[in-house]
Amino acid sequence: MLGxxxxxxxxxxxxxxxxxxxxxxxxxxxxxxxxxxxxxxxxAIYLFLAAKGYIxxxxxxxxxxxxxEPETYINPIPTGLVLTGIVVSVSVxxxxxxxxxxxxxxxxTLDIDExxxxxxxxx
Amino acid sequence: xxxxxxxxxxxxxxxxxxxxxxxxxxxxxxxxxSVSLVSFCCVCSFCVLFYTISTGTSFTYMMGHFPAPWGNxxxxxxxxxxxxxxxxxxxxxxxxxxEKYLKIDIEEPKQNLYFALINLLLSSxxxxxxxxxxxxAYVFVEINTIAAGGLxxxxxxxxxxxxxxxxxxxxxxxxxxxxxxITLQYDLTGHLLMSNIKxxxxxxxxxxxxxxxxTVIIGLMSVGIAIKSALFPFHAWLPDAYGFSTASSAxxxxxxxxxxxxxxxxxxxxxVIGTDVFWNSxxxxxxxxxxxxxxxxxxxxxxxxxxxxxxxxxxxxAQIGYIYMGFGFGTELGMVAAVFHIxxxxxxxxxxxxxxxxxSEVSGDKKDFxxxxxxxxxxxxxxxxxxxxxxxxxxxxxxxxxxxxxYLTSAALDTLSVKMVVAVIVLAVSTILNALYxxxxxxxxxxxxxxxxxxxxxxxGKIFCIGMVxxxxxxxxxxxxxxPIINAIEQGLHMFS
Numbered sequence: 001m002l003g004x005x006x007x008x009x010x011x012x013x014x015x016x017x018x019x020x021x022x023x024x025x026x027x028x029x030x031x032x033x034x035x036x037x038x039x040x041x042x043x044a045i046y047l048f049l050a051a052k053g054y055i056x057x058x059x060x061x062x063x064x065x066x067x068x069e070p071e072t073y074i075n076p077i078p079t080g081l082v083l084t085g086i087v088v089s090v091s092v093x094x095x096x097x098x099x100x101x102x103x104x105x106x107x108x109t110l111d112i113d114e115x116x117x118x119x120x121x122x123x
Numbered sequence: 124x125x126x127x128x129x130x131x132x133x134x135x136x137x138x139x140x141x142x143x144x145x146x147x148x149x150x151x152x153x154x155x156x157s158v159s160l161v162s163f164c165c166v167c168s169f170c171v172l173f174y175t176i177s178t179g180t181s182f183t184y185m186m187g188h189f190p191a192p193w194g195n196x197x198x199x200x201x202x203x204x205x206x207x208x209x210x211x212x213x214x215x216x217x218x219x220x221x222e223k224y225l226k227i228d229i230e231e232p233k234q235n236l237y238f239a240l241i242n243l244l245l246s247s248x249x250x251x252x253x254x255x256x257x258x259x260a261y262v263f264v265e266i267n268t269i270a271a272g273g274l275x276x277x278x279x280x281x282x283x284x285x286x287x288x289x290x291x292x293x294x295x296x297x298x299x300x301x302x303x304x305i306t307l308q309y310d311l312t313g314h315l316l317m318s319n320i321k322x323x324x325x326x327x328x329x330x331x332x333x334x335x336x337x338t339v340i341i342g343l344m345s346v347g348i349a350i351k352s353a354l355f356p357f358h359a360w361l362p363d364a365y366g367f368s369t370a371s372s373a374x375x376x377x378x379x380x381x382x383x384x385x386x387x388x389x390x391x392x393x394x395v396i397g398t399d400v401f402w403n404s405x406x407x408x409x410x411x412x413x414x415x416x417x418x419x420x421x422x423x424x425x426x427x428x429x430x431x432x433x434x435x436x437x438x439x440x441a442q443i444g445y446i447y448m449g450f451g452f453g454t455e456l457g458m459v460a461a462v463f464h465i466x467x468x469x470x471x472x473x474x475x476x477x478x479x480x481x482x483s484e485v486s487g488d489k490k491d492f493x494x495x496x497x498x499x500x501x502x503x504x505x506x507x508x509x510x511x512x513x514x515x516x517x518x519x520x521x522x523x524x525x526x527x528x529x530y531l532t533s534a535a536l537d538t539l540s541v542k543m544v545v546a547v548i549v550l551a552v553s554t555i556l557n558a559l560y561x562x563x564x565x566x567x568x569x570x571x572x573x574x575x576x577x578x579x580x581x582x583x584g585k586i587f588c589i590g591m592v593x594x595x596x597x598x599x600x601x602x603x604x605x606x607p608i609i610n611a612i613e614q615g616l617h618m619f620s
Binding site: 018021022025026031034038041042045048049052078081084085088092095096099100102103106107112115116118119122 | 282
């Protein structure tokens, strides 16, 4: 059991990171820390994908001159997925940050519970 | 005729392009462009629907001149056609019905951005309906989340911004789970195209290999989508998001955004995991229990609510519960009933939200029951539409809700287990609870009082009336002529597997 964990330590670490990010996004009251949690969660998934795509001892899948044998380079698809995922998470982070800025300008706090209380009082 | 095969792709790309153009147009021009685009997509979707029905087969559309394992694919069958046409029709009617209130609720310089978001949302909805690739589905899920968050926050007051924040946080948790599910699945099978994944997973399940990872994958994807579509314990974001956004946004969010995720879940069931493996994984029992709990809890919360908008929002929690209960039966009949309920709930809920805004317009922009008294006389069109919607939600014969409840009950009777007893009892109880709060709402809008709001000059706008009449017509079509639609759903589900 432990042996499996050590053999796949990239995957184990990325799942732990995913858990940290997930709980931070869900439970932390500070908006900025929530966004950090979101980014940790996404990055953990990219680490998982990159670790899965890498094959020990093989090269980067960039063709220069002659086309090399498929056995000599790593699987390029996970890397492509990571790139797409990064674009997605950048845009989501931008939206969340802009929302946070607007909430901060209005209520002068980053604490989501405090903001909820202030919004309720506004009625 | 084969030219129709290009339509799904054309619609998706056109929506994306128009979204960009709308952001630099004047509000009025953006509205014209956006409404004509939605109408165009509607016509195209109906063409796809009739093409697939007439040929009796589904088709895949290759993108970028690369065949399947390397290139991306779009797939269209009867069920995709039904969903796409339905989504575009509801979106068009919600825009028409809520058009007047957009001008009131949204600041002038931002109105064109609203239509940009609508176009973006439509493109992601259509892409989710048509895509045959799991990772593309994930990307469009995120686009859908961003666009939906924008639709909530564009009415820039404190309530809607907070609601948008809560919505975004919950949605992002859901998409995180979905993404890690897809990643694990890719790790296990090495494919991202739905048909290839299904083959590999079928082979794995037949040999009994990787049983635990397979269950984890199914669980992660299902929970991710359940959070995004507001299944019972994950519904905390829903009442605020639907209650404080503008009327069109609430209608579109409740009837299209959450339904697109549900359709993605159906696709995962049929086209990615395969129904045998999915139904054997016992996740259907979780769906069933949470669905039943949601039906009761949503109704109880709705009864306690004094705000009409929030009452309708809590009723959505109950209706999502019905749909998940249909999934939870784990039978073909249950799926057909659930898909029909998706349609009938989408048609009814969007009408209720727009009609409710019409009613509060003639009651000093208030949403409490005490203020809405007699508003059915002041805005007759909205009153009639609200009553039709309420009767449909309760499940009075002639209306759409009756047929979906009928099919859900017959699906329940077909299962012959503990689920049957629980489902039938909870359906009966929940119908009574629905009747309690919806009939109370109808009675209160037709109780003559609060004369000081009376404005003899008030006439509901023409576009609003057209939208409402079409909504009522759709409700009656679903209620009275449900057979062709049920047949199409059955045919579509057969094409899936």
